[in-house]
Amino acid sequence: MTYRPPGERDAGDRIRALTGHESSDAGWQQVLDAMRAAGAAAGRSAAQWWAQDVLGGRAAGNAAGPAQRILAGIDDGDPAVLDGLPAADRYCLSQDRDRYAEAAAAGAPPWEDLPGTRCDQTRWAWCDGFDQALTDEVARQCRLVLSPTGDDRDLSHLHPDRVRLGGPGVFAGDWAWTPNADGQMRIPVGFVGTLVDTWNGWAKFTCTRAVAEAIVADQQAARDRYRQTLAEEDVPEARRERLLDESLARMRFDGDVIDVDETLIHHDPAAVHRIAPDAQGRYTVMGRAWTWTAVHPCDCDHIAGDIPDPASQPTPED
Secondary structure (H helix, E strand, O other), X not given: OEOOOOOOOOHHHOOOOOOOOOOOHHHHHHHHHHHHHHHHHHHHHHHHHHHHHHOOOOOOOOXXXXXXXXXXXXXXXXXXHHOOOOEOOOOOOOOHHHHHHHHOOOOOOOHHHOOHHHHHHHHHHHHHHHHHHHHHHHHHHHHHHHOOOOOOOOOHHHOHHHOOOOOEEEEEEOOOOEEOOOOOEEEEEEXXXXXXXXXXXXXXXXXXXXXXXXXXXXXXXXXHHHHHHXXXXXXXXXXXXXXXXXXXXXXXXXXXXXXXXXXXXXXXXXXXXXEOOOOOOOEOOOOOOOOEEEOOHHHEEEEEOOOOOHHHOOOOOO
């Protein structure tokens, strides 16, 4: 898709007059910076119009699916996604003079005095600014649609492929994926924790007391849903509770300790777990017992725990 700028521009998009000796290398860099900034303003505007058609009020159907696909494509550099976004035409010369006159006004060399190479540089600077700003704004709009935190913060550092031992992540059981009302597979709740080990490809993580409480509450909610399903199927109450305990563990807090009863699941009277907090007050909830996995926060409807910032994620070398 090739971008065609709107006929009108806001006054706020205009760049202030340049100062200094614009004929010098430093002065010419100022010109290119101004062109790049003007392109960026146009790119953001184009992305917002695009979002209205694809994700916003003019979009057909639920926007979460397209937003998820587009954001993943941007994160992965997928040409199939990036080539579908609006883009500046780097080989269209017809708008060069007008863009230059608007962005690099007073103090810049006259357009007529520029050699061909510098004319090309102005176009490429404008297009670079346009394409980068458009991609950034498209990603921001997708994050707004998908955000489990209700804002547009970048959560790409918590992508499952980037979660490292000793670093933060968002975790859910492999059983947690559930179709929503639109038939899309989603995770109702993801849990913030620190990855401390792996086993057979599954994650072992520690979490705060608040997150541990959310895990217990989520387990209870799953039991309640299954109980309701059994009741709707007219399963007798006594049989209902046994089927429930054979399928989903009982979990509860006993003071600071989590009691997990899986005796009927494993047909083993010793299958009772007592999970106490460590010296830092953190819990390892059924690590090496349940099949936890790191998940992308944007695949979750809600997040339990405080989202960490990118600086807390170790590098691969760590």
